Each structure stands twice: as C-alpha cells, then as structure tokens.
Amino acid sequence: MILLLLSLFLDAARFMGSEDTTYCEIYWSQPYSFFKFTKEGGLYSAKFTVEIDIQNNELKQMSRSLLPKKMFIQSPDAARYRKSSAVDVIPIFLIKGYDYRIKLILRDSLTGNADSASIRVVAPGWSGLALSDIQLSHTIKEADFAHPFVKNGYFIIPYPEAEFSRNSFLLAYYAEAYNLAGDSVEVEINILSEDSPVKAVKKEKYKNPGGSMVIAGALNLLGIPPGEYSIEISVKDGGDTVKRRKGFMLLGKLQREFVRVIPEKKLEYAMFLNYLISADELERFNMLSDSAKIIYVERFWRKLDPTPGTPENEALDEFIQRVKYADEQFSRFNIKGRYTERGRILIKYGIPDEVVNRSFETGIHPYTIWYYQTGTAMEFVFVDRDENGNYELVYSSVKDEPYDPNWQSYILPEDRIKTISR
Numbered sequence: 001m002i003l004l005l006l007s008l009f010l011d012a013a014r015f016m017g018s019e020d021t022t023y024c025e026i027y028w029s030q031p032y033s034f035f036k037f038t039k040e041g042g043l044y045s046a047k048f049t050v051e052i053d054i055q056n057n058e059l060k061q062m063s064r065s066l067l068p069k070k071m072f073i074q075s076p077d078a079a080r081y082r083k084s085s086a087v088d089v090i091p092i093f094l095i096k097g098y099d100y101r102i103k104l105i106l107r108d109s110l111t112g113n114a115d116s117a118s119i120r121v122v123a124p125g126w127s128g129l130a131l132s133d134i135q136l137s138h139t140i141k142e143a144d145f146a147h148p149f150v151k152n153g154y155f156i157i158p159y160p161e162a163e164f165s166r167n168s169f170l171l172a173y174y175a176e177a178y179n180l181a182g183d184s185v186e187v188e189i190n191i192l193s194e195d196s197p198v199k200a201v202k203k204e205k206y207k208n209p210g211g212s213m214v215i216a217g218a219l220n221l222l223g224i225p226p227g228e229y230s231i232e233i234s235v236k237d238g239g240d241t242v243k244r245r246k247g248f249m250l251l252g253k254l255q256r257e258f259v260r261v262i263p264e265k266k267l268e269y270a271m272f273l274n275y276l277i278s279a280d281e282l283e284r285f286n287m288l289s290d291s292a293k294i295i296y297v298e299r300f301w302r303k304l305d306p307t308p309g310t311p312e313n314e315a316l317d318e319f320i321q322r323v324k325y326a327d328e329q330f331s332r333f334n335i336k337g338r339y340t341e342r343g344r345i346l347i348k349y350g351i352p353d354e355v356v357n358r359s360f361e362t363g364i365h366p367y368t369i370w371y372y373q374t375g376t377a378m379e380f381v382f383v384d385r386d387e388n389g390n391y392e393l394v395y396s397s398v399k400d401e402p403y404d405p406n407w408q409s410y411i412l413p414e415d416r417i418k419t420i421s422r
Contacts, residue, residue, distance in 0.1 A: 007034065007292060008106060008115040011160035013133040014124065016178045020096040022123040025135070026052075027158035028104055029085040032073060036110040043072045047109040052090060057099040087158045089148050094123035101287075118287035129237050132176040134246035136162050136231070140172035140218055152176070152214045162248040164221055172218045175233050175244060180208050182238035187215055190232045191224065192245070198224060201231075208237075226252040262298060262316070269320040270297045272338065275348050322347045332389045341393040341402075345370070345380055352380075356415060367391075367411055369419060379419050383410045395419070 009029045017023040028050075035046035050067045071086055094100055103118040124130075136159055143155035150156075156174050164171055177185070185208060189201040201219055215233055230245045262270050271293060273285060277300075285296060302308065304315040323338050326346050330337030337343040346352075352370035359366045365385050372378040378398055382391035395407035408416050 007031070007290070008104070008117045009160040009292065010102075010104060010117045010119045011136075011158070011162070012102070012119050012121050013135040014094075014121065015132045015176055016126040016130060017093055019126050022094040022096065022126075024092050024094050024121055024123070025158075026090040026092065026102060026104065026119070027087070027135075027160045028090070028106075028117075029087045029158065029160050030106055030115065031085050034106070034113060034115065035071075035086070035108050036113075037073065037076055038110070040072070043074060044076055045070060045072050049107050049109065050088075050090070051105040051107070052092075053103040053105070054092065055101045055103075057101055059098070087160075089158050091148075094121065096123050096125045098123050117292060120283065120287065126178060128179055129181075129235070129240040129242050130178045131233065131235050131242040131244050132178075134231060134233055134244050135174045136246055136248055137172040137174070138164070138168055138170060140174065140216060154214070154216050156216070162246070163251055164248060165251040166222070169221045170218045171221055171231065171248065172216075173231055173233070173246075174214070174216045176212060176214055177235045177237075177242070178212045180211055180213065180237050183208055185209070185213065186234075186236040188234040188236075189215075189217075189219075190234075191219070191221075192230050192232055193227060198229065221250055224250055226250050262294075262301065262313075266316065266320060267294070267297075269323050270301055270316055272323060273297070273300065274338075275344055276300075318350075319347070322350060325351065330391075340391070342368075342382055342391055345393065345396075345401075349378065358412065358415070361412065364412065365410060369411070369415055381407055381411060381419065383407075385410075 007030065011027045013025050013027070015023045015025070032046075035048060037044040037046045047068070047070050050069055052065045052067070053062060054064075055062045067090075069088075090104075092102070100121045100123065101118055102121055103116060105114060105116040107114040135156060137156045138159050140154055140156045142153055143150045144153065147155065149158070151174065154174060156172060173189075177187075185206045186203070187206065188203045190197050191199040191201060206213070215235070219231070228247065228249055230247045232243060232245045234241060234243045274282060277285065285293065288296060301313055301316045305313040306315060307313075326337040326340070326343030328337065330340045330343045330346075332340070338347060349372060353373045354371040356369040356371075358364065358368070365383050365387060367381065367383040368391060370378075370380040370382075379396065380393060380398075380401075381395040383394050384391050393402045394404035394410060396403065404410075411419070
C-alpha cells in the first residue's frame with residue numbers, strides 16, 4: 001500500500017451581489033505538507049502564489065490574476081497530518097446567466113511544487129425569492145470583527161472537503177435568503193441520503209426579517225451511519241418555495257491520511273470512468289486535481305467491491321479485463337478500442353454470448369451483431385457504413401442507446417428476423 005496525502009480541494013458558494021451579478025466565494029484547502037516551511041522568528045512561514053483563471057465558457061473570454069501569499073504555523077509538526085490544512089477564500093463577481101470555469105493553481109515559492117483544480121460555476125439571476133448556495137464548515141460562531149471568513153456576523157471557516165466523522169461530528173452551515181415579501185417565512189432543514197430524508201433537523205417559522213435573512217447553525221451528525229449525504233435547506237415565503245442542497249461525506253472513522261489500495265498498474269484503468277458515471281459527474285471528475293481524482297476512484301471502486309474484506313476487488317478486475325480486451329480488439333489508427341462504439345458496449349455490458357459477423361457479403365456493408373443471453377437479453381447491431389473499420393451502433397434493444405430507424409436495411413433478412421424475434 002502507498003500512503004498518499006490529499007491535495008487541493010475546491011468548493012464554491014454563490015451569493016446575491018445584485019439582481020444581475022453574483023458574489024461568488026471560492027474556497028480552497030491544501031495540506032500543509034504541500035508547502036515548504038522555514039523558521040521565521042518564533043514561527044514557521046511558507047510563501048506561495050495562487051493563480052486564478054476565470055473562463056467565461058460562452059463568450060470564450062479568460063481573465064487571470066496572480067496573488068502572492070504567505071502563511072505561518074507554530075510548528076512543522078502540523079504538516080504531518082492530512083487534517084492540518086491551509087484554507088482560504090477568494091471572492092469574485094460573476095455576471096448573470098454565464099457559465100464559468102474557475103481554475104486555481106497553487107505554487108510553492110521555495111520548491112516550485114504546483115497543484116491545480118477547477119470548478120464550474122453558473123451565475124444565476126436573483127429576481128424573486130432566491131436562496132444562496134450552502135456553505136459547509138466544521139466551525140461557525142458569532143463574530144463582531146472584520147475577517148475574510150466573517151459574513152453577516154458569523155465566522156465560518158471554509159471546509160471544501162466536507163468530510164465529517166465521529167471525531168468531527170458537528171456540521172456547520174450558512175446560507176442567505178433574498179427578496180422575502182410575505183408576512184412570515186418558513187425554514188426547513190433536512191439531512192438526505194440521495195432523495196430520502198434521514199434526519200429532520202428543524203422546521204421553524206419566522207416573521208419577515210425585512211427582505212433578506214441569514215440561515216446559519218450547526219448540526220450534530222451522531223447516530224447517522226457512515227455514507228454520502230446532503231443537507232437541504234428549504235425556504236417558503238407565501239406561495240413560493242426555494243431549496244438548496246449541499247453534499248457531504250460522513251466517514252466511519254477519522255482519516256489522518258488516505259491509504260491507496262489500487263496498485264499503480266491498475267490505476268490508469270480504474271480512472272477510465274467515461275461509461276460508468278453521468279456526463280455531469282464526469283465533467284466534475286475531469287476538473288479535479290490528479291490526487292483528488294485518485295481519491296474519487298478509490299471510493300468509487302470500493303463501493304462496487306463485492307468482497308470488501310479481501311485484498312482483491314473483483315469488480316475492478318473484471319472492468320480492467322473488459323477495457324484491455326476492447327483496446328486489443330477494436331483499436332484502429334490512433335484511436336484506442338475503448339473509445340469506439342464496440343469498445344463502449346463491451347466495457348458497459350461485457351463480452352457477448354454470441355457474435356454474428358458479416359464481413360464479405362455481396363451488396364451490403366460489413367456488420368456484426370452481438371447477442372447477450374445471460375441475465376437480461378440484449379442485442380446490438382454495428383455497421384461499417386464507410387467500410388473503413390469504423391463500426392457504428394445502429395440498433396440496440398437497450399433503451400437510450402443510439403438507434404437508426406433504417407437499421408434493418410443494413411443487414412440480411414435472416415439476421416433481421418433473428419434479431420427482431422429475440
């Protein structure tokens with residue numbers, strides 16, 4: 001096993017700037033072990049830079065800024081543990097209606113070590129009843145002083161990891177509601193697992209505070225089993241209701257460090273999640289830093305392991321065999337087999353039970369038909385319409401797979417009858 005320290009984490013929360021602008025806070029955390037500390041007086045200091053790239057995806061415009069930073073710690077011992085991290089908040093303003101990609105690059109000034117991560121932010125409009133994003137933390141308290149972590153009288157430390165445990169079981173939250181117009185406001189807070197309520201935290205009614213209000217507090221997570229959850233805040237004002245959710249992880253125990261269990265030789269295959277997660281989730285995954293991607297896939301495959309008490313993960317091993325087979329059988333020119341249609345189907349559903357190949361028939365394009373009989377019966381028809389080795393999927397009995405209404409015209413009558421009758 002290889003011990004791997006977690007790297008750069010990003011999160012964001014959007015707040016109302018004006019009806020057409022969003023005040024967005026970008027939160028980041030980086031373990032102290034990333035930085036090189038030198039003794040300075042009675043403390044230890046590290047110098048680094050934060051590069052902020054903001055890309056407007058629709059206008060194709062990019063802005064870039066570089067912030068020199070310096071921080072102090074009392075002892076170098078703080079750099080040994082993953083939970084000891086540098087945290088900061090970067091405020092930016094965004095224009096309503098645009099989709100942004102925000103990338104942060106941290107670079108240690110002494111070693112030159114760099115780490116980066118990206119996050120996607122869509123700037124909403126703020127007319128009518130509106131609710132900000134939820135900022136999560138492990139610490140919140142009332143404050144009467146000026147500080148980058150203070151908002152509306154609350155000191156809340158950024159915590160983009162959003163990981164809690166029995167050793168750190170208080171979940172702090174902060175949100176803002178805007179454009180309240182009724183005589184009273186109902187606020188409901190719940191903890192959800194997927195879409196199912198796990199714990200009702202509170203449901204309270206307030207007199208209209210005068211157009212906007214802060215919703216802040218801390219929750220005790222004791223008694224909830226480990227897993228992935230979200231906190232949902234709902235605000236009802238007259239006949240209108242707005243809701244926001246924020247995901248977090250509840251660990252079974254305090255994790256001082258992340259233990260990697262996927263060997264290096266399997267890691268490249270384990271990270272090929274293109275056909276296993278949704279397009280939105282894949283986009284978020286691709287924006288993670290390299291070390292954060294490793295953490296993600298470790299958790300992903302751990303959930304699928306049919307025998308978690310053993311060193312082997314049979315689900316991952318089966319997946320790797322499928323990807324290797326696709327690359328060996330279907331690669332063409334400079335395209336790996338895993339990126340072809342036949343490779344995609346094989347990786348998703350496995351090797352077919354029966355294959356019909358028609359490569360040299362007169363008057364038709366080459367085609368192949370895959371039949372699956374184990375479990376749910378499935379059929380897939382691939383046609384090489386350009387006769388260049390690129391087999392396209394034209395028919396499948398699986399819903400939501402690509403479908404050509406004229407697929408029957410590509411295959412022989414006997415294969416057509418066999419496929420339809422199955």
